[in-house]
Amino acid sequence: MHKNKQMDGFSYYDIFATKGLEYVIIIVFLLLLIPFWLILNKESGMTKKNQTALGILSARILRIPQGLFYSKNHTWMFIEKAGGAKVGLDDLLLHLTGKVKFTYLKNPGETINKGELLAEIDQNGKLLRIFSPVSGKIMDTNRLLNNSNGMLNEDPYGKGWIYTIKPSNWKEDTNSCYFGEDAINWSAKELERFKDFLARTTTNYTPETAMIVMQDGGELFDHSLSSLPNEIWKDFQKEFLEFDS
Amino acid sequence: MNNSADPVAKENEPKFNWQFFFNELKPRGKWLTPFNIISIPIILLGLFLIVIRFWKGLGAITNLTQEVPWGLWIGFDVVTGVAFAGGAYVVTFMVYILNMKNYHSIVRVTVLNGFLAYAFYTGALLLDLGRPWHVINPMIGNSFGTSSVLFLVAWHFLLYMFAELIEFSPAIAEWLGSRRAHKILSGMTIGAVIFGITLSTLHQSGLGALYLMAKDKIHPLWYSEFIPIMFLVSSIFAGLSMVIFEGTISHKVFFNRISEKNNKAQNGIIHGLSKICAVTMFAYLVLQFVVFVHGHNWNYINTPMGYWFLLEMIGFVSIPMILFFYSYRTGHIFMIRLAAILTMIGVVMNRLNVTIIGFRWDAAVHYIPSWMEIVVTLAVIFTEIWIFRWVINRMPVLGDSPSWAKENV
Numbered sequence: 001m002h003k004n005k006q007m008d009g010f011s012y013y014d015i016f017a018t019k020g021l022e023y024v025i026i027i028v029f030l031l032l033l034i035p036f037w038l039i040l041n042k043e044s045g046m047t048k049k050n051q052t053a054l055g056i057l058s059a060r061i062l063r064i065p066q067g068l069f070y071s072k073n074h075t076w077m078f079i080e081k082a083g084g085a086k087v088g089l090d091d092l093l094l095h096l097t098g099k100v101k102f103t104y105l106k107n108p109g110e111t112i113n114k115g116e117l118l119a120e121i122d123q124n125g126k127l128l129r130i131f132s133p134v135s136g137k138i139m140d141t142n143r144l145l146n147n148s149n150g151m152l153n154e155d156p157y158g159k160g161w162i163y164t165i166k167p168s169n170w171k172e173d174t175n176s177c178y179f180g181e182d183a184i185n186w187s188a189k190e191l192e193r194f195k196d197f198l199a200r201t202t203t204n205y206t207p208e209t210a211m212i213v214m215q216d217g218g219e220l221f222d223h224s225l226s227s228l229p230n231e232i233w234k235d236f237q238k239e240f241l242e243f244d245s
Numbered sequence: 246m247n248n249s250a251d252p253v254a255k256e257n258e259p260k261f262n263w264q265f266f267f268n269e270l271k272p273r274g275k276w277l278t279p280f281n282i283i284s285i286p287i288i289l290l291g292l293f294l295i296v297i298r299f300w301k302g303l304g305a306i307t308n309l310t311q312e313v314p315w316g317l318w319i320g321f322d323v324v325t326g327v328a329f330a331g332g333a334y335v336v337t338f339m340v341y342i343l344n345m346k347n348y349h350s351i352v353r354v355t356v357l358n359g360f361l362a363y364a365f366y367t368g369a370l371l372l373d374l375g376r377p378w379h380v381i382n383p384m385i386g387n388s389f390g391t392s393s394v395l396f397l398v399a400w401h402f403l404l405y406m407f408a409e410l411i412e413f414s415p416a417i418a419e420w421l422g423s424r425r426a427h428k429i430l431s432g433m434t435i436g437a438v439i440f441g442i443t444l445s446t447l448h449q450s451g452l453g454a455l456y457l458m459a460k461d462k463i464h465p466l467w468y469s470e471f472i473p474i475m476f477l478v479s480s481i482f483a484g485l486s487m488v489i490f491e492g493t494i495s496h497k498v499f500f501n502r503i504s505e506k507n508n509k510a511q512n513g514i515i516h517g518l519s520k521i522c523a524v525t526m527f528a529y530l531v532l533q534f535v536v537f538v539h540g541h542n543w544n545y546i547n548t549p550m551g552y553w554f555l556l557e558m559i560g561f562v563s564i565p566m567i568l569f570f571y572s573y574r575t576g577h578i579f580m581i582r583l584a585a586i587l588t589m590i591g592v593v594m595n596r597l598n599v600t601i602i603g604f605r606w607d608a609a610v611h612y613i614p615s616w617m618e619i620v621v622t623l624a625v626i627f628t629e630i631w632i633f634r635w636v637i638n639r640m641p642v643l644g645d646s647p648s649w650a651k652e653n654v
Contacts, residue, residue, distance in 0.1 A: 018538050025538060029531040036527060040520060040570060055347060055510060221346060227651075 055222040059188035063091045065157050069177035070186065071133035073241045075118075076157065077177070079170060084139055088161040089121070089130065092187055093240075094153050096194065097123060098223030102152055102162070104141050111137045112165065114173050119162060123226060126233045128241060132165075134173045140164040190240070195220055197239060201232050269639055284627040291624020294617050298372060306617040313605055317614035318373045320600030322622055324452055325593055326366035328476070331484030333359030333409060334445035335521075341438045350507040351514055353416055353642045354495065355488050357633065360409035365629040367402045372621065394454045401448035408441035419650045420640040427650055450477040456599055464603035466545050466554040469536045472599065478529045482522045483592040486585040489515050489522075493582050499637050504644040512578050519573045519581040522588065526566035533558060550606060557598065561591025 064070070069077045074093040078086045094100070100121040106112055118132040142161050144151055152160040167173065178186045198220075225236060298306050309316045336355045339345045371377040382388055383399045390396045411433050418427035453476030460468055469475075496503060496511055537543075545551045568584035571577075601612065637643060641650075 015539070018541065021538050022535050025531065025535050033527070036570075037524075040523065040573060042574075055513070219345075219347075 057095050057191070057220040057222045057224065059184075059191050062095065062187050062191075063157065064184050064187055066180055068157065068183070069133070069174045069179055070183040071177050073131050073133065075130060075133045077133050077170075077174070078157075079167070080164075083166065084164045085134055085136070085167045085170060086161045087118075087133060087163045087165055088156055089152065090187075091156050092190060094156055095222055096225045096236075097121065097128070098226040099123065099150070099153055100128075102145055104162075106138050106141075106163070108138050108140055111135075126230050128233060128237055131241065133177065134165055134167045135169055136165040136167040138163060139166050191220065194224075194240070197236070198224060201235050202228065273638060280630075284631070287620060288624045288627050288631075291621045291628075294621050294624075295372060298621075303373070303375065306615060306621070308612055308615045308618070310612070312608060313612040315373070315600065315604075316612060317601065317618045317622055318369055320597055320604075321593070322366045322369040322625060324600050325596040326362050327449065327452055328480045328483040328592055328596060329487040329589070330359040330362035330366075331445065331449060331480030332488040333412075333484065334442045335481055335484050336488065337412065337438045338442050341435055342442070347510065347517070348514055350510050350643075351488060351492065353413065354491070354637070356409055356412045357416075357636060357642055358487070358491060359484075360406065360413055361629050361633055363402060363406050363409065365625055365632075367406075369622075369625050394451055394458075398448055398451045398455065401444045401451060405441055405444040405448065408437045408444060411437040412441065415650070416640045416642055416646075419646050422647075424649065446477060449480040450474065452476055453599075459604070462605050463599060464545075464550055464606045465540060466537075466542055466550060467595075467599045467603045469540050471532070471536050475529070475532065475536070478525060478532060479592060479595065481525045482529070482588055485518045485522050486588040486592070489518055489582060489585040490589060493585075495637070495643060498634075499643055502637055502643045506645070507643060515578055515581050516573065516576060519569045519584070522584070523566055523569035523573055526562060526569065526588070530558070530562055530566065533562075550603065553598070553602075557591060557594045561587055561594055565591065 067078065069079075070090060071077065074090045076088050076090050080086060100123045103120045103122070105117055105119050112118065112132050112135065114132055114135045116132050117129055119130045121128050121130065141163055142159075144159055145162065152162075154160065225233065294306050303309055307316060307318075332355050336348060336352055340348050340352050371380060374380060380399075383390055383396050384403065411430065414430040415427055415434065418424075418430055450473035453472035453474075456463060456468070456472055457470065492511060492515065496508070500508075546555065565584040565587040568580055568587065572580035572584060601614075605612065641647065
C-alpha cells in the first residue's frame with residue numbers, strides 16, 4: 001500500500017493508491033458542510049443583536065408595537081383613554097434618516113386637518129415634511145423633544161411622541177391606517193420599496209454609487225438616507241410621505 | 246486628548262506647508278510608557294546588531310549555515326508576517342467588491358497594517374541577503390531570473406506595496422488637507438483594490454511555492470505539493486485573526502482616536518469576522534486531511550514530529566475553529582478574541598514548521614536561531630508598531646474623515 005522508492009533523496013509514491021479514500025473524504029466534507037452551515041446561520045437572538053450592532057436595517061429590527069395605528073406617511077397614532085390621540089413618527093422613517101432635528105409647525109389650540117403639514121424634520125439642511133394622520137385640535141406638544149433630539153430616535157413610540165391631538169373624526173381617519181399584523185407586513189413591504197427606490201434614485205444623482213446594485217441579498221444600511229444628497233430626500237418625500245387618502 | 250493640535254480639525258488647511266509637517270514629526274504624549282521602556286532598548290540593540298551584520302557578515306550574528314540558509318528572519322518575519330498581512334486583501338475584497346459596507350470602518354487600519362507589515366518584513370529580507378544590493382536585479386532586468394519563484398514574489402511584493410499605499414493614500418491626503426490629491430487618489434482606490442487582491446492571492450501562495458523546491462528538506466507532514474494552496478487558505482483566517490486581535494488592542498490603546506460610530510460597530514465587525522474564520526478553517530482542516538491521506542502520512546503520526554503535527558492541527562486549528570463557531574452562535578466576543586489568539590499561534594506554528602522546525606528536521610545539528618536573530622526580529626516588529634502608532638495618532642484611520650473629504654469624492 002505504501003511503496004516509497006528512494007531516489008536521490010526524493011521519494012515517490014503511488015498517487016492513485018488513496019484516490020478512493022480522498023473521494024470519500026470530500027463527500028463527507030460536503031455532507032458535513034450542510035449542517036455546519038445551517039447551524040452557523042440558524043436564526044438566533046444574536047442575529048438581531050448583531051444586525052443592530054452592524055447597522056443593518058432589516059424588517060426584523062424594526063419596532064412596531066401593537067395597538068397603534070400606522071399611517072401611510074410614516075406617522076403613528078394612539079388613541080388614549082382620555083380621548084386624545086398621541087401622534088409620532090414611525091421607527092422605519094427614523095431608521096432611514098438617522099438623527100434629525102425636529103421643528104413644530106403647529107401650536108396647542110390650533111386645528112389641523114388630516115393630510116395637512118404638521119411638522120418638519122431636518123438633517124443638515126435636508127428637509128422632510130410630516131403630514132398629519134388625523135384631523136382635530138392640537139392639545140399639547142412634547143416638551144422633552146425640544147431639549148434632547150435623541151429621544152425621537154431612541155423611543156419613537158414612547159417619550160418620542162410629538163403631538164397630542166383631540167381627534168374630530170378618528171374612526172374615518174384611521175380607515176386608511178394599518179393596524180396589528182397588517183402594520184408589520186406593510187413595514188416589511190415599505191422596506192423593500194425603499195430598496196427599489198434607492199437603486200433607482202441613487203443612479204440618477206450620484207454616478208459614483210451606480211455600482212451599488214442591491215441584489216436579493218443586498219442588505220440595507222441603517223441611516224441610509226443620511227449620506228444621500230438633498231435631491232434624493234425630495235424624492236423620498238414625494239414617494240413615501242405624501243398621500244392624499 | 247490632543248485634538249486641539251489635530252490637523253484633521255483644521256479642515257480648511259489649503260496647502261501643504263513644511264512647518265506643519267515637521268511639527269507632526271515630533272512625538273506626542275507621555276514618553277515613559279511601559280511599551281516604550283521595553284521597546285526602545287530592544288530597537289537600539291537591534292540597530293547595533295544590524296550594523297554588525299553588515300560589517301562582519303551574516304555569520305557574525307546568525308546561526309545560519311550552507312545547509313540552512315533561511316532562518317528566523319525569513320521564516321518568521323517574511324513568511325509569517327505576510328500571512329498575517331492577509332487581512333488587507335480579505336477586508337478590501339469584502340468592502341469594495343462584495344460591497345459589505347458594514348466593514349468599511351476597519352478598511353483603513355487593516356490596509357495600513359498590511360502595508361507596514363509588507364514594508365518592514367520584506368525590508369527585513371534585505372538583512373538576510375548576502376549581497377543585499379542585488380535585490381534590485383529582478384526589477385531592473387540585470388538578470389530577471391524569471392525561472393525562480395522569487396522573481397514572482399519580488400515583483401508581487403513591490404507592486405502590492407504600491408497598491409496598498411494607494412489604497413491608504415486618501416488618509417494621507419486628508420491628513421495634509423490636500424483636496425486635489427484626495428480626489429485623484431480616492432478615484433484610484435477601486436483599481437488598486439482589484440489589482441491588490443490579484444497580487445495577494447498569487448503571492449500568498451507564491452511564498453508557499455518557494456518551499457516546493459525543498460521537498461527533501463521539509464518533514465513530509467508539512468511538505469506536500471499543495472503548500473501554496475494551504476498558505477493561501479490559511480492566510481485568510483490568519484489575516485482576519487490579526488484584524489480581530491489588532492482591533493481589540495487598538496480599541497484599548499487608541500480609544501481617543503476612534504469615532505463613536507466606529508466604536509459601536511466594533512463588536513458587530515468582530516462577530517461577523519468570526520463566521521468567516523470558522524468556515525475557512527473548516528475548509529482548511531479538510532484540505533489538510535485530504536493532503537494527509539494523499540501523502541500516506543499516517544506512517545509519521547506516531548513519532549515526536551507526528552505529535553507536534555497533531556498539536557498544531559487539533560490544538561490550534563480545530564479548537565479555535567470550534568470556538569469561532571460556538572462564539573459566533575452565542576455572540577461571545579471574548580471567546581472570539583481568544584479564538585483569534587489561538588489561531589495566530591497556530592499560524593505561527595505552521596509557518597515555522599515549514600520553514601524552520603520541520604526544515605532539515607533530520608539533520609544532526611538542528612538550526613536554532615541565535616539570540617541576536619531574535620532581538621533583530623523583535624526590533625523590526627517594535628519599529629513597525631512605532632510607525633503604526635505614529636500614523637494612527639495623526640491621520641484619520643480609526644476615526645472619521647474630515648467633512649470636506651466626504652463630499653470630495
